[in-house]
Amino acid sequence: ESHDWYxxxxxxxxxxxxxxxxxxRAAAPQDPGALLVGAQLAVDRVWPSPARAELLREVSPLITAAALADDRDPVPWRIALDHARGSRAGHRYFEELWEAAVRRAPHHYSCxxxxxxxxxxFQRGSHGACFDFADRAAQDAPAxxxxxxLPARAALSWLTDGCGPEIPRARLDAAADRALALSARFPAADPWPAPIRNKxxxxxxxxxxxxxxxxxxxLIGPYATSFPWDRFSDDPLGHFLRLREHLLTAPPGPVPAALLTWSPAPLGEHDGHTPRRRPLG
Structure with a gap:
């Protein structure tokens, strides 16, 4: 996971x-690290383009080179999975990439x-399938x-998507409980779990x-992350601080809608679609 982060x-x-x-790259053209960063860089550069699917096809050789440079590393396969989504690859090709990724690291979070x-x-509205996938992965992984x-991430997607069938409240709470148990394993104000804690x-x-x-x-302490707060404001830290002040000073009750109104993803974010806030019934 640290390797992917770097x-x-x-x-x-x-x-x-x-x-x-x-x-x-000029000093070490075959260095596995340089090849890997080059593949990630190439994907990032073309992702915001309206012609993303076509442009990403030109990136495939860079990802292949990174994968061949270190056959044990799952990170090139995570990049390949992102590439498959951006280039609108078929589900069969996705399955091949997924099998290769989990063969190298069965519990790799980023993959x-x-x-x-x-x-x-590619299964818009099929949040049940996403929950099933996330639940299986969590059940198979160490505590x-x-x-x-992952189930909490699936819950976030459902809460903000605005389409698809209802998910039982008990399943949403169970997803949150899993993430709470994981968060409790880390010290307070630890930067490593900060992305998970913010979501x-x-x-x-x-x-x-x-x-x-x-x-x-x-537990988050000073470690506010850009996501998800950049979906509410072009000043994510300022938005987080306003939300923090409300939580620490206001009596229990609904957070003002302005603090939780979901907006389109910023350019360059590899999130796949524009979500909306879903009301809870």
């Missing part, structure tokens, strides 16, 4: 400092997230695996679980 950050750095990456996003994109947070906070608020939300807010 690849994403290095690719983001390379977008703003291309001369740094070009110097690395599971990439697969979940593929399913959510301290980040995969325990979980949104789910808890949508489920009106105020005390759990306040407790999770304390």
């Amino acid at each position: 690849v994403r950050r290095l690719a983001a750095f390379a977008r703003s400092r291309p001369e740094w990456f070009e110097a690395w 599971h997230v990439a697969a979940l996003r593929f399913l959510a994109t 301290d695996s980040l995969a325990q947070a 979980l906070l949104y789910v808890l608020l949508r489920l009106d679980r105020w005390e759990d939300a306040r407790a999770e807010l304390r």
Whole structure:
């Protein structure tokens, strides 16, 4: 998981400092790390384009080269799963990539997230299938695996999508409970689980679980992440701080709608579709 995190950050750095990456690639053209960052960078560059599907086809050789450079590494296969979603590949091809990914790391969280996003994109309205996938992955994974947070991620997708059949409230609560148990395994104010904790906070608020939300807010500490708060404001940190102030000072009750109104994904975010806020009945 750390390897995947570093690849994403290095690719983001390379977008703003291309001369740094070009110097690395020139000095070590066959370096597995350089090939991997290059593949991620290529996907990131074309993702915002309306011609994404066509442009991504040109990126395939870079992903293949990264996968061949280190056959044990699951990260090239996570990139390949993202690539399959962006290029609108068929489900059979997705299954082949997925089998290759889990063969290398059966509980790799980022690969599971990439697969979940593929399913959510090409099975619109089929949130039950996404929940089934996430629940199976969590049940098969160790208790301290980040995969325990996958059902909560499926819950977030359902809560914000605005389409598809109803999901039983008990299933949403069970997803949140799994993520809460995982979060409790980490120290407070730990940057590593911060992305999971920030998403979980949104789910808890949508489920009106105020005390759990306040407790999770304390565990987050200073580590607010851009997602999901960049879906509410172009100042995600400011939005998080306003939400935090409300939770810590207001009496228990619904959060003002303005603080939880979901907006389209920013350019470059690999989320697959534009979600909307779903009312809970």
